[in-house]
Structure formats: structure tokens, C-alpha cells
Amino acid sequence: MKTHIFPRHTKDNLPIAVSGQGSYLFDQSGKAYLDASGGAAVSCLGHAHASVIAALHAQVDALAYAHTAFFSSEPAETLATRLCAHAPEKIDRVYLVSGGSEAIEAALKLARQYYIERGQPERQNIIARQQSYHGNTLGALAVGGNAWRRQQFAPLLIDTHHIAPCFAYRGKKDDEDIAAYGQRMANQLEEKIQELGAESVMAFIAEPVVGATAGAVTAVDGYFKRIREICDQYDVLLILDEVMCGMGRTGYLFACEYDEIAPDIVCIAKGLGAGYQPIGAMMCSAKIYAAIENGSGFFQHGHTYLGHPMAAAAANAVLDVLIDQNLLSDVKPKGMFLENRLRAEFNQHPHVGDIRGRGLFLAIELVESRESKSAFDPQKGLAKQIKKRAQENGLLCYPMSGTIDGKHGDHVLLAPPFIISESEMEELVAKLSRTLDDVLP
Secondary structure, eight states: OOOOOOOSSTTOOOOOEEEEEBTEEEETTOOEEEESSHHHHTOTTOBSOHHHHHHHHHHHHHOSOOOTTTOOOHHHHHHHHHHHHHSSTTEEEEEEESSHHHHHHHHHHHHHHHHHHTTOTTOOEEEEETTOOOOSSHHHHHHOOOHHHHHTTGGGSOOOEEEOOOOHHHHOOTTSOHHHHHHHHHHHHHHHHHHHOGGGEEEEEEOSEEOTTTTSEEOOTTHHHHHHHHHHHTTOEEEEEOTTTTTTTTSSSSGGGTTTOOOSEEEEOGGGTTTSSOOEEEEEEHHHHHHHHTTTSOOSOOOTTTTOHHHHHHHHHHHIIIIISOGGGGHHHHHHHHHHHHHHHHTTOTTEEEEEEETTEEEEEEOSOTTTOOOOOGGGOHHHHHHHHHHHTTEEOEEEEOTTTSSSOEEEEEOOOTTOOHHHHHHHHHHHHHHHHHHOO
């Protein structure tokens, strides 16, 4: 079939998805695929969820669109109120956008304007972490730390500064205590702030659990508490990117709840709309909002589809299921079940170096040698092979290459829907095991 779609990869010949039900997607031929990654950690409620679909039907009958320069809308107002009611301490305002990259762009621009409003225009430097991913628009790409994604666009990117991630499997010394390692990594932020000059730094941005580029990497306990202390000490805004790891994915509505910290700005998307509508949000503290309100009164930013009523209605319906129907409480036990099954299947696998994650946000890192933790040759294209073979086996997972430095290393990210059953998780592990047997030497 001739297509005029501009695909992600011009050599791909992808099947056509025609329907979904629960944890499965179906193509034109009727083949079923177990959706073990929710696309990119998006479909947290699975497919064809009746109550979300009903909410969208009701909303489109009432109001499909109203521009936010003229109107607010009931779905948007309700969503903002509900999100703030469950948000980390001091988060008080919600800026509704259409996805994760837009939320990050809004966060970066708000951080800059916050200091302008305070009379500190010299604060312009942003610090992020290597091997982070914050989106594909130019501002978001600039703060991201994946070298391969940045390389060809580098001349277009704003200057940002990066410190090492808290990645214990790769970074902890053999003779180093785990807590000491976490503090050493966190203190790199203070060192970078001092190097740049504290008066020039406006924000530090990080994923509480690193998603696509490193594969469900959790920081060690105490790391983010130290990060919060450093940001407070130097009057630097802490921006948390929960686009992939938030909205229940780790077992907490906001992933930073595990670390017992509160950011100044937090970005969410993906699971917020569960794939039923494109939506994201940038949420900020009352202090930041007050600086704008009592200063110029105008956030110099905006998009056509801000606060879209249909998108907000979908997100409200998702929160109904996650919070009011308490689906969120299933995530930790199901995540523990899946992690235990992955460990039982792969702990002794000669090419599985690490199994990690939190809640239903898990990954396995693949290595050529378990003893040395050496990566496969990037020329092998292992992640692409696994993705293709898994799909042939009826499994949708999220393999990525460049786990270590943007070029070397491979992992498989798993982010199944929260509705997944134990039998479906058994199917997931079996199909993944078959796929690795098919692809690995």
C-alpha cells in the first residue's frame, strides 16, 4: 500500500493497528500483540477503557474546543484542582499542554521568567544529567543528556550543563557504600553550581526514575533529598520530569513521593491521558506563580491547544480510575510480581546484567559479559533486533540502545498497563524470554 505518512524510520514497513482491548492491540490481519510497554509508557489503563471513552463522548457532545485566550473550561478547571489536591507540597498551579516536550519547554521558560520577574536576569544556566531524556523539541533536547539524540542538532541547542546520573549499576565503586555513592553523585550538583557561579544558575532538571535512555534507573535512597537541599541552599529551582515515570507508573501518583521531596516545578504527560487524548501539564509552586502574578502578570508563552477540553476530560476520566476507583493501589503488587518473574527467568541469563525499576516501570540491561558488564558492539543493533523479533512474537516492548553513554549499551524497558493480569505477565515474560533466545548469541 502506498503511503504518504512520514514515518519515524523510512525503511520500516509497519502493520496497521485497527483495534485494542485491555492489554492487547490488534492489526489488520487480526494478530494480537501484548502491549508490554504501553507504547512509550502511555497506555496505563490499557485499550478501549469504557469509562474513559464514555467521558470523551459526553465531552464532545458538550464542548470540543475553546481557546484559552478567551475562555477556561470546566474539564480544565476540574483537572487542575484535582491534580493540585494530590500534588507534592506547595505545587499550586497547572499549565495544561499537549504532551511531555511542551511541558518541559514551558517549565524552562517559566524558570527563566521567574528570575526575570525577581530582578535576577543573570540567572540563565540550567544543569541536567547525562543520559537523561526530556523531550525532542529544541529546548527539551538541549537539557537532555543523550549524546546521540543531541549530536546533529547541537548547533541549534541552548548551552546547558550536565552532571553524572545516579546509576549505581554503572557508577558505584566496588568498595563504596551505596549511601555514600548517592551522596557523591548528588554533590556533583553543588560542585557544578559553584563552578558556574551560584548567581548564574536558575534550575536543575532530572527524572526521578530515568526512562527511555537508560531504562528505569532509580536513584539510591537519599540522593534526591540531598539534591533538594542543594537547590534550596543556592536558590536554584528543582524541576522534576515525570513525563514517563509519573501518574502512577512507579506506584505513586507522583514519582517523587517515593523520595519524600517536593519540586518547584513538575512536568507530567503520557499516563495523564493514558493515550486517549494528547495531554501534558507543567505544574509549579505558589511562590513561582506569585512572582508572575505580582510582576508582569503575563507568562510569555502559549500554544493553541492549551487546556483543551477534550484532553482534560480524558485526563479526568483517567484520574477517576486511578484515584477514585483505586487502580493505583494495584501497581506496586503487580510490579513486584512482574519483577520477581523477571528475576526468576533472567537472573542467571549470561547476557542480562541488571534487572531494575519501580512499580510497573521495569527494565533489563543486556551485556556481553556479566562479569565485566561490557556492552555489545553498537554495530550489532541489538535493541532494533529485539524490538522487531518481539513484535513478530506478539510482544510490544521498548528496547533502546546507548544505555551507558548514548552509544554503548542496550536495555529493554517494560511499562505494561496497570490492568495487566498475572497470566498476561506470565505471557510477557515467556515471550520476552523467547525473543532473547532468538536474538542473543
